Amino acid sequence: MALDPRTPVVVGVGQFTERIDDDGYRARSSVELATEAVRAALADTGADPGVVAAAADTFAGLRQFEICIPAPPPLGASDNYVRSVAGRVGADPARAVLEQIGGNGPQQLLTEFAGRIAAGDAEVVVLLGSENGSTLRYFAGREDKPDFTEQVGGQLEDRGYGYEYYMTEYTVAHGLTGAPVQYGLLDNARRARLGLGVADYRTAMAELFAPLSEVAAKNPYSSSPTVRSVAEIAAVGDGNRMIADPYPRLLVARDQVNQGSAVVVMSVAAARRLGVPESRWVYLHGHADLMEQPFLDRENLDVSHAATAAVTEALAVAGIGLDEVATFDLYSCFPFPVFAVCDGVGLAPDDPRGLTLTGGLPYFGGPGNSYSLHAIAETVVEMRSRPGQYGLVGANGGIMSKYSVGVYSSTPAPWRPDGSAALQARIDARPRVAGTRDVDGPGTIETYSVRYDWPVRTGIIVGRRDADGSRFLAVTTDDELVALMSDGDPLGARIQLRCSDGINRAAALPR
Template sequence: MRVDPHTPVVVGIGQFTERIDDQNYRGLSAVDLATEATRAALSDTGADAAKVAQAIEVFAGLRQFEICTPFADPPLGASDNYLRSVAQRVGADPRRAVLEPIGGNGPQKLMTEFAGAIAAGELEVALIVGSEPGSTAKYFADKDHKPDFTEHVGGQLEDRGYGFEQYMSEYTVAHGLTGAPVQYGLLDNARRAALGVGVAEYRRQMAELFAPFSAVAAKNPYSSSPVERSVDEIVAVTDDNRMICDPYPRLLVARDTVNQGAAAIVMSVAAASRLGVPEHKWVYLRGHADQTEQALLDRERLGVSVSARQAVAEALRVAGIGIDDVSTFDLYSCFPFPVFAVCDEFGVAADDPRGLTLTGGLPYFGGPGNSYSLHAIAETVSAMRSNPGSFGLVGANGGVMSKYSVGVYSTDPGEWSADRSRELQADIAALPTVAVTRHPDGPATIETYSVRYDWPVRTGIIVGRLDADGSRFMALTEDPELVALMSDGDPLGAAISVTPDGDVNRAVLR
């Protein structure tokens, strides 16, 4: 099939991982990790790497954790223009450098954005790159002699901002929602409430979902933790598998102390032909969609994801296929909930023989900050090349199930087709919202919850409903009886009393 010469194709993918326990561990910077991945992607094109590098017009990148807020400087210094530092190292001089806001949906969102720009004739070649140097920061934290990764390269940079304000508010932060585990704990426990499943049974279901992920990670040379885990090992709370935030022991939580980088090169068919990229390297983005969820406390049902449902359905529609036509999946897996949310909506079983990950998932392959799904894209492109004509789906999640981006990839040629993401977003905007009482006072029940084991005093985090009017609120508790129920029992639906205490609400059993 001959396609329009502006049709975008992914032609180069690269990944790099160094493990802190490797004999040749170097403790690389974010720039160095991204450079290794970019060099691999340039080589992967099968064309002249120098010529491809010189042809790249846009370097689009993902933020590392160390530059995700303005509140602290990177512990070992950083480049003032991450993307142009990488570009200089590989002999590129892009006219645009774009730094995306935080969010794990970013890699697929950028791929869709710049593939669309290529299809529109606005540019011909773009690179998407990301890296995370978390293990470097950990390795040097207690060392007397530390490297200085500061670089002053200047140059154009389109910094799109941090974006964290979309995922939190003063109200949620005051009530303990300062990290991903506790936020997703609320969602998984809300899903458990809807299913009517007990604590032990649900933890086993989560472990049964993720144990096969670890088996994939064990065979992936780019994994940060290539160890296969059994269901019983994931379920058992031990010193090595301590509770992080309810309902998650460590082996159900994204592994963020990693040194990983990934890159993908997308270009027009015309540019691929001109630069000599062999056609067997070409992989088409056949389907795509981006959706944004309601704010966390506005959602009528905390145990589902409308944005994930709509994004997956729309990407499949654009690709012209159904869920049964997908050969490979990589569903964002920072915690079980994002995987369950998609499986629930589309009738995909946890033990689907196609598997739900190609990387091995964030707890085992690694959770390199905002750039994880760039590794998923790389693995999917590789899988599509190995099985021509098949379709692979990447589901990328950001925030507290706040944003969901989907890509459907295939070597099967197809011209670019626009999606209806903007129109579908109106459906989410029109959804009903739940009334929130900021300073509740009176009898109430627990709607969902988590427990913070990482605080000096074990603390319960509650989303509840006032008995008087059904409005939703958040509260904290250090009440021994209630914390014991939340840690060792099942507090869903428990009767509590809540009172305001300044900016924080407090709850006790009644």
């Protein structure tokens, strides 16, 4: 095939992980972790790493958790994370980008800059991400804290936090401030649709995730390389405490990790000029990026139209069917994102091809917004060893708010645009549920979660008003209702609402 010299190819990938129980654990900073990964990715190109670094016109980074809020990082941080890493590897890119929050970011960035390369607007791009959650925890109670502050200055295209896609004052006031409780609402909505009891659904979640832990146990970059059985994942106890219903700890993304990842993507012309062997080249055959409606507007909380459409479109752009995919890595912060894709495209949860190459966020590790950069790295390595086959990466952000998909193969392919814009218009036009902000009177529980991480165990409710069927949020510390939500099954239960200071508070209806 005669390729346009501007065709984008992934030519280098790198990963780095340090575990707190490793010999020589150094409690690195986010910059240091990303630097290790970028060095590995530059070396992985098979060309001179210094030459490739010097040729990079763009470095784009995923926003790490410590700079995801407008407050000083606990141990200090660089004023330009991206350029701090670039400088350490001998690069001085013309453009530095810091992406918004969202686990879809790695695939979205790769698709964006692959498109820019194809358009001639970039030539050599380095994508990078890291999290130093382990370091932050290690020094939390110590006096000998390091100072990771750096003042490097320079150009930076900071795309902002992007919280407006994920939360509002209303949702925050009603306890939707952490990922476990948010996804707990989705998984319990799915359980309601399936008509499963609490114990049966927890077993189904454990059956979905146990095979992921087997992959993690074999992955040298895993933060927790331990095989977990279905029974172990499902059993709540001291070592597997409840985080937010329906999730015990072993069903929750492991965010206190020290991990870094990086990908080098460039044009075919640049790869040839820089001496990158064609054996390192992997092509992005298909891609799609879609957004779901705002959380409370969605007609059905138990599905993801954006994820389903993104996977379907990426496969269509690649010109293949689901049965032709050899490997998958589906974003797995909690069971729901994996179930949503399986439900939507007809992929069996126990498909023999497996649903991860990394080992999943609870076991491999959940390095914030950059997890799927590790998934891309694993997929690229796998595709090099399996010529002509295809690997699919599904990356999720927010409360199933954004979904980005990439289909990779070593088979040469031209850059192809996707039809995400038209698909987005269809999602935006879907029916929406009317909401009522302040509620007084009776209602019904549509879905729920329970926060065990607050001083007082608190129930979080998405409900429907008896008066008009409109949707609302509520919280509860009512003993009877919290007991039902923690130890029983409150789906469909009638409740009494009282609004005070803008917060809807629920109690069990008197018998």
